Structure formats: C-alpha cells, structure tokens
Amino acid sequence: MLAGIGLFGLLDANSKLLSAGHEVWQVLLVRFATLLLVVFTIRALVPGWGGALTTRFPRLHAARSLVMLGSAICFFQAFRLLPLAEGYLVFFTSPFLVLALSAWLLKEAPPPVAWAWCAVGFAGVAIGLAPGLLGGGEAGGAPLLGYLYALGGTFCYSAVFTLNRQLRAEPGIGRVLVWPSLLGFAVMLPLGLTHWSPPSALTLAQMAGNGVIVGIATVCLAEAFRHATASRLAPFGYSGLVWSLTWDFAFWGRVPPLAMLAGAAVVVFACIMSERAAARRP
Structure with missing residues (x-):
C-alpha cells in the first residue's frame, strides 16, 4: 500500500512537471499507449499473466x-494549477464521497455520526484552502x-472505488489495467495527435514513465487489498x-502554509473517525 501510494505521488509530480510544456491529451496518450504495450508484452512473455480479459x-x-479517464484528466489539470499538497487536501475528501456514493448506489446506509x-x-478542507481562495494563492x-x-x-476516483467494490467478484x-487503458487510448488518440508538441527525448521518457508508474502502482494496490482489508489499509x-x-x-521549493497543514490534520482525523464509524454500523 505504501509503495503504491508513493508511486501515485511520483506520477502526480511527474505529470505536473510535464504540464508546463505539454497538453493533457498528449501526455495521457503516451501514458495509455505505454501501459498497453507493457501489459501485452508481459502477457506475451508470461501467458495468462493478469488473468482473463x-x-x-x-x-x-x-x-x-469512463470515471478513471475523468479522474486522470481532472487531476492533471488540477496539478497544473495547484501545488501538489493543496490538490491532495481536496483528494482526501474521497472517503466522504465514497460514503455518499455507497449510500446511493449500494444502498449502504452509514450511521449519522459518519456524516x-x-x-x-x-471544514478542514475549508481551513486548508482558505489562503488560496481568499487571495493568498496564485x-x-x-x-x-x-x-x-x-x-x-x-x-471520479470515489466512483472508481465504489465500482471496484461491485467488481470484487472478478x-x-x-481487466483492471487493460479496459481503462484501451478507452483512454481511443479517446486520447485524436486529441493527442491534434495537440501534439514534439517532445525532447527526456520528456518522452517522462511521458512513457507515467505509463509504467501507474501500472506498477495499480498492481501494488491490488496486491495490498488482496492481503488486507480496506479498513486496515x-x-x-x-x-x-x-x-x-x-x-x-x-x-518547486514550496513550503506549505500553516493553515494548509492544520486543515490537512483535521481532514485526516475526520476521515479516520468517519471510516471507523461506518465500519461499526449494524
């Protein structure tokens, strides 16, 4: 779990670096193409790797x-404009959105204390983002x-998490790697070619590296959930x-303001308490 989270953090940092000179469509096109190439190469060398498609x-x-593609596009654009830490502060509200989506789609009613x-x-998010929203940011x-x-x-990420629970029987x-990558490649191909900006060898390696990173990170998280429960992880x-x-x-030499750190502490504490309350529901 720690390896997967660390790799996703590296993915976001690398994407932010790439966003300074290239559009999201081009970066994601190379990412999806690389991931598909890697997966099918492994399956050719190790027949049946990853299970049935x-x-x-x-x-x-x-x-x-679809929602995975939406998540990739939105986070790329978010980190183009925001420091990573501020984007992650918003992302940490995901457990709350998962509660709402589970109540709506899976008919799982969390207790009032979870809400x-x-x-x-x-409120913690509001504290952390107040300096930027009130003019202290970019x-x-x-x-x-x-x-x-x-x-x-x-x-979108919260919707992916909810759908993963519905697909846990498979x-x-x-499937987890190939189908989102195929859709992403199909959507990004015309857009990426239209907005193509010739990359340097290093930049192209960074784009391809994103595909490798996201593949390894996804495998790490899948293995984590195979060995431990969601509440444990x-x-x-x-x-x-x-x-x-x-x-x-x-x-980027950025040091987070105290308000952001305070807001993050409130969000993390509230997430943990909300998840504990939801886990104790009858």
Missing part, C-alpha cells in the same frame, strides 16, 4: 473506465479552477500527503 460485467467496466465527521472533514484566480478540477477528480489485474492512504509535501519542496 473477458468480463461478466461489461457495463460496470465501461463505467469504471457528522464528513462535515468536520469538509494570481489571477487560477487556484479556484484548480480546486474545482481536484474536486472533479476526487469524485479476480485478476488484467485506509490510514496508509494518507501517506500521500507526505509525498506531496516532499515533491512540492524538492521540485
């Missing part, structure tokens, strides 16, 4: 692929758009904040 739930996989902790968590109002992108990406990593997800702070300082 056919599915009994094509509609669920189609929905999952109360949700309210506390969003100029020109860019952060507000960045926050909206981050919220959209978080909603073992194997192959959930707190480790907040290690993403440490990675975001680290990359923000290492690449």
Whole structure:
C-alpha cells in the first residue's frame, strides 16, 4: 500500500512537471499507449499473466473506465494549477464521497455520526484552502479552477472505488489495467495527435514513465487489498500527503502554509473517525 501510494505521488509530480510544456491529451496518450504495450508484452512473455480479459460485467467496466479517464484528466489539470499538497487536501475528501456514493448506489446506509465527521472533514478542507481562495494563492484566480478540477477528480476516483467494490467478484489485474487503458487510448488518440508538441527525448521518457508508474502502482494496490482489508489499509492512504509535501519542496521549493497543514490534520482525523464509524454500523 505504501509503495503504491508513493508511486501515485511520483506520477502526480511527474505529470505536473510535464504540464508546463505539454497538453493533457498528449501526455495521457503516451501514458495509455505505454501501459498497453507493457501489459501485452508481459502477457506475451508470461501467458495468462493478469488473468482473463473477458468480463461478466461489461457495463460496470465501461463505467469504471469512463470515471478513471475523468479522474486522470481532472487531476492533471488540477496539478497544473495547484501545488501538489493543496490538490491532495481536496483528494482526501474521497472517503466522504465514497460514503455518499455507497449510500446511493449500494444502498449502504452509514450511521449519522459518519456524516457528522464528513462535515468536520469538509471544514478542514475549508481551513486548508482558505489562503488560496481568499487571495493568498496564485494570481489571477487560477487556484479556484484548480480546486474545482481536484474536486472533479476526487469524485471520479470515489466512483472508481465504489465500482471496484461491485467488481470484487472478478479476480485478476488484467481487466483492471487493460479496459481503462484501451478507452483512454481511443479517446486520447485524436486529441493527442491534434495537440501534439514534439517532445525532447527526456520528456518522452517522462511521458512513457507515467505509463509504467501507474501500472506498477495499480498492481501494488491490488496486491495490498488482496492481503488486507480496506479498513486496515485506509490510514496508509494518507501517506500521500507526505509525498506531496516532499515533491512540492524538492521540485518547486514550496513550503506549505500553516493553515494548509492544520486543515490537512483535521481532514485526516475526520476521515479516520468517519471510516471507523461506518465500519461499526449494524
């Protein structure tokens, strides 16, 4: 779990670096193409790796692929405008959105105390983002758009998590990697070629590296959930904040304001308490 979260943090940092000179469509096109190439190369060398690609739930996989694509686009655009740590602060509201989606789609009714902790968590987000929203962030109002992108990406990610629970009867990593990548490649191909900007050898390697990183990270998380329960693993997800702070300082020299750190502490605490309350429901 820690390895997977760390790799996703590296993916976001690398994408932010790429966003300075290339459009999201081009970066994602190379990412999906690389991931497909890697997966099918491994399957050629190790027949049957990742399990079957056919599915009994094509509609669920189609929905999952769509929201995964939405998540990738939104987070890329969010981190183009925001420091990593601020984007992750919005992302940490995902457990609250999962509660809402589970209540709506899976008919799982969390106890009222879980909703109360949700309210506390969003208050923490408000504390952390207040400096940017009130004019202490980037100029020109860019952060507000960045926050909206981050919220959209978080909603899509929460939908992916909810759909994963509906697909838990299907073992194997192959479907999880291939179907979203095929859809992403098909959508990004015309857009990526239209907005193609000739990359340097290093930049192209960074784009291809994203495909390798996301593939390994996905496998790591799948293995984590195979060996431990979601409730056991959930707190480790907040290690993403440490990675975001680290990359923000290492690449851009950013030191987070105290309000952001205070808000993050409130959000993480509220998430943990909300998840504990939901786990104790009858």
